[in-house]
Amino acid sequence: MQQVTRTDPAPSRLRYRMQRMMLTPLYRLILRVGIPLAVTFGAATLWLSQPATQERIALAWSDLKAVVQERPEFMVKLMAVDGASDALAENVRDALAVNLPISSFHLDLDAMREAVVALPAVKSAHLRIRQGGTLQIAVTERVPAVLWRTATGLTLVDEEGVGVGPAVARSAHPGLPVIAGTGADAAVGEAIALFEAAAPIRDRLRGLVRKGERRWDVVLDRGQRIMLPEEGAVSALERAIAMDDAVDLLARDLVAVDLRLAQRPTLRMTDHALEELWRIKAIETGEEN
Numbered sequence: 605m606q607q608v609t610r611t612d613p614a615p616s617r618l619r620y621r622m623q624r625m626m627l628t629p630l631y632r633l634i635l636r637v638g639i640p641l642a643v644t645f646g647a648a649t650l651w652l653s654q655p656a657t658q659e660r661i662a663l664a665w666s667d668l669k670a671v672v673q674e675r676p677e678f679m680v681k682l683m684a685v686d687g688a689s690d691a692l693a694e695n696v697r698d699a700l701a702v703n704l705p706i707s708s709f710h711l712d713l714d715a716m717r718e719a720v721v722a723l724p725a726v727k728s729a730h731l732r733i734r735q736g737g738t739l740q741i742a743v744t745e746r747v748p749a750v751l752w753r754t755a756t757g758l759t760l761v762d763e764e765g766v767g768v769g770p771a772v773a774r775s776a777h778p779g780l781p782v783i784a785g786t787g788a789d790a791a792v793g794e795a796i797a798l799f800e801a802a803a804p805i806r807d808r809l810r811g812l813v814r815k816g817e818r819r820w821d822v823v824l825d826r827g828q829r830i831m832l833p834e835e836g837a838v839s840a841l842e843r844a845i846a847m848d849d850a851v852d853l854l855a856r857d858l859v860a861v862d863l864r865l866a867q868r869p870t871l872r873m874t875d876h877a878l879e880e881l882w883r884i885k886a887i888e889t890g891e892e893n
Contacts, residue, residue: 681705681737688743692725725768753784765792785814801841829860
């Protein structure tokens with residue numbers, strides 16, 4: 605009887621392991637997704653690394669960006685400056701130097717606000733883009749409170765001591781009081797209080813002079829001065845005005861009323877008044893016949 609040899613149906617060890625690996629979910633995911641993705645990423649990276657490709661992409665992005673930014677609804681066509689005088693409004697426009705129309709994407713409102721606030725006459729500013737393409741600049745203008753006389757001329761100064769700008773002439777600002785002296789701009793608030801206290805003698809008032817950056821002299825007509833102390837200057841001036849009301853102090857032949865020492869006020873007389881005083885004393889003592 606002839607013996608029949610049957611082939612072993614079992615796979616080889618290598619084939620068995622390959623079949624088992626193919627049944628593994630992670631391995632199947634790598635074959636189906638990972639390898640195609642890696643090939644695609646590598647090809648894309650190679651393509652994007654080419655300078656010509658990068659240039660084409662940059663140009664396409666720039667064109668797309670320009671198309672979006674320059675749409676009519678994003679364009680600023682007008683500039684409105686509110687709360688400022690005509691001269692200041694012109695200075696604001698010159699400081700910004702914006703060429704209209706311009707896309708709102710090209711406007712740095714924070715930097716523009718800083719440029720406006722940097723102008724001496726501007727106290728504060730608020731910028732916004734209104735519907736309809738209008739750049740609105742709301743300005744709070746500094747209001748001059750006094751005229752500060754320096755070696756270089758007259759300067760308009762607000763109540764905070766900030767210089768607003770030069771003054772052409774004293775006659776151009778008749779309603780503003782005058783201060784002078786080094787450091788006078790740092791004490792504008794006290795100067796304003798002194799001007800208010802000096803209302804009864806305003807017709808004779810010529811201005812205030814800062815002395816040693818510490819105290820004030822009140823300058824009157826006829827060359828008279830009221831020398832005020834460092835502390836309590838307003839009260840001292842009010843006392844001097846009260847004495848004037850009582851005995852016509854400032855109508856006398858005086859050069860200065862020195863109130864720097866509250867316990868010992870001093871009157872400085874003119875040379876003519878001193879000569880008359882000595883002559884009268886000489887008559888009273890019998891030294892002059």
